[in-house]
Amino acid sequence: MPTEPLFHPISAATEPFIDIEFDGRRLEVLGQRSVAAALLAAGVSRFRSTPVSGAPRAPYCMMGVCFECLLEIDGVANCQACLVTVQPGMKIRPQEGARSWEAVHTAGGGSDEDTTEASHAA
Ligand code: FES
Numbered sequence: 001m002p003t004e005p006l007f008h009p010i011s012a013a014t015e016p017f018i019d020i021e022f023d024g025r026r027l028e029v030l031g032q033r034s035v036a037a038a039l040l041a042a043g044v045s046r047f048r049s050t051p052v053s054g055a056p057r058a059p060y061c062m063m064g065v066c067f068e069c070l071l072e073i074d075g076v077a078n079c080q081a082c083l084v085t086v087q088p089g090m091k092i093r094p095q096e097g098a099r100s101w102e103a104v105h106t107a108g109g110g111s112d113e114d115t116t117e118a119s120h121a122a
Contacts, residue, residue, distance in 0.1 A: 005043040018088040029086060036062060036069045036081035039092075047071055047081060051098035070095045 018031040022044060029038035036059040039047070046056040048070045059069035062082045069081040072093040081092075 003043045003045050005041055006045070007037075007040045018086065020086060020088070020090045020092060022092045023094055031086060031088070033086060034062070034082050035071065035073065035079075035084045035086045035090070035092065038086040039081065046094060048095040049097055054097065 016031045017028045020027050020029055020038075022039065022042075027039075027042050027044075029042045031038070033041075036047070040059065045058050047059065047068070048057045049055060050057060057068045057070075059082055060066040061068070064080055064083045067080065070077075071079050071081045072095050073079040073081070073084060074091055077095060
């Protein structure tokens with residue numbers, strides 16, 4: 001959910017804006033920075049929810065350590081938004097709860113093994 005931005009870029013007037021999609025809505029964000037920085041500057045304050053309680057989370061360390069910035073970027077789950085450079089046309093979604101097996105297999109991020117419960121029961 002976009003809100004009033006907590007962060008304001010120092011040099012916004014000289015930097016290009018790009019269009020991305022966040023949670024199904026078009027957003028115009030500053031380019032040439034990480035996805036996390038671009039979304040925070042655009043007022044996005046909720047990036048994911050925790051798998052256990054569903055508590056909202058947002059970037060904390062901005063350097064790849066805390067994993068609070070996980071998003072689904074262009075269909076790939078578990079992307080650390082602070083380590084990915086924002087690109088025009090990106091389709092970004094909040095990561096809700098735990099990563100699903102379907103997301104692993106459709107994004108090509110998993111192995112070719114059949115890891116469904118049915119295969120374990122056999
Ligand atoms: S903000 Fe900590 S890993 Fe991205």
